[in-house]
Amino acid sequence: MDARAFAEVVDQAMESLPEEFALRLDNVAVVLRDEPTDEDLREAGLGPGEELFGLYVGVPLTDRAGYNLVLPDRILIFQGPHERHFPPHELVEELQRTVIHEVAHFFGIDDDRLHELGYA
Numbered sequence: 221m222d223a224r225a226f227a228e229v230v231d232q233a234m235e236s237l238p239e240e241f242a243l244r245l246d247n248v249a250v251v252l253r254d255e256p257t258d259e260d261l262r263e264a265g266l267g268p269g270e271e272l273f274g275l276y277v278g279v280p281l282t283d284r285a286g287y288n289l290v291l292p293d294r295i296l297i298f299q300g301p302h303e304r305h306f307p308p309h310e311l312v313e314e315l316q317r318t319v320i321h322e323v324a325h326f327f328g329i330d331d332d333r334l335h336e337l338g339y340a
Contacts, residue, residue: 221311226299227252229312233319241323244281248326249292250319255300271301274318282328295322 221229230252234242256264256272264272278293297318306314321339329337 221299221303221308223252223299226315229315230297230319233316234323236316237320237323241327245323245326247290247292248278248295250295250297252297252299254298256296256298260296260298271305273298273301273305273314274322276322276325278326280326280328293326295319295326297322 230250234250237245256275258268260275261267261270261272263277264275266272275296275298276293277296297315302311302314302318317339321334324334324339
């Protein structure tokens with residue numbers, strides 16, 4: 221999938237979020253990258269050679285107090301790992317799953333709860 225098509229799928233996933241969630245996504249940038257950096261892997265608790273599909277970088281809504289005049293939180297979505305792990309016919313669904321997973325972290329939902337909900 222070329223970078224433009226990848227971006228369109230991620231945009232569609234963001235646009236498909238329920239309105240009550242989408243309206244609360246204030247000061248959040250969605251950033252598309254080919255691959256995670258070593259720092260991204262460390263931030264996610266992963267080691268070299270492990271795959272990372274997405275990463276939320278910021279302060280979850282549930283942990284904020286006096287949170288103003290700050291740079292945007294970021295939701296990073298990585299194209300390479302998605303394409304290596306999912307066949308083309310599953311890619312759109314998996315990208316949507318990753319977007320939901322990272323948006324959930326913005327709202328303070330941890331990986332254990334996401335696993336219970338089927339998004340980890």
